[in-house]
Amino acid sequence: MLKKEVEELVFNLVEPITDSKEFELVDVEYVKEGPYMYLRVFIDKPGGVTIDDCQSISQLTSEKLDEIDPVEENYFLEVSSPGIDRPFKNDKDYKRALEKDVEVSLYKQINNSKNYTGQLIDFNENDISLDVEGEIIKLNRNDIAKINLAIKF
Secondary structure, eight states: OOHHHHHHHHHHHHHHHHHHTTOEEEEEEEEEETTEEEEEEEEEOTTOOOHHHHHHHHHHHHHHHHHHOOOOSOOEEEEEOOOTTOOOOSHHHHHHHTTSEEEEEEEEEETTEEEEEEEEEEEOSSEEEEEETTEEEEEEGGGEEEEEEOOOO
8 A cells, every 4th residue: 555545544433533532634655764664643622632641532542443454564653742833734724823923944045035923814725825924925835835833032
């Protein structure tokens, strides 16, 4: 089974589990690191995720995966929070970030820069609009390599 197929299958298996426990399933990754395969499940909830939360979802996920056994090779299952600087994956992430400061990295330079930090003021399926120090900058979502909440100290 291909990496993307495993990720999609596991996402669809785990999402009902996380939904029933009032967590958000943020992402699923199936990656090889060295000689080992890792199946990583990233969860979130308002107020943040605890170690006990990860343990609970890990156990329920493991039981479901053992029951269906969709992945042929051996792997390590990891359940964790995506972290405060998690990249946006879907419109729900953009909506949650409206009127907040975000960091954007682009694949190519636009206006002599590949990196922008500003307030996300609007988005649609094609573009985002940022307020960067009073200047409104519109960026195509296809040009975005990574976007996440800006971390301020």
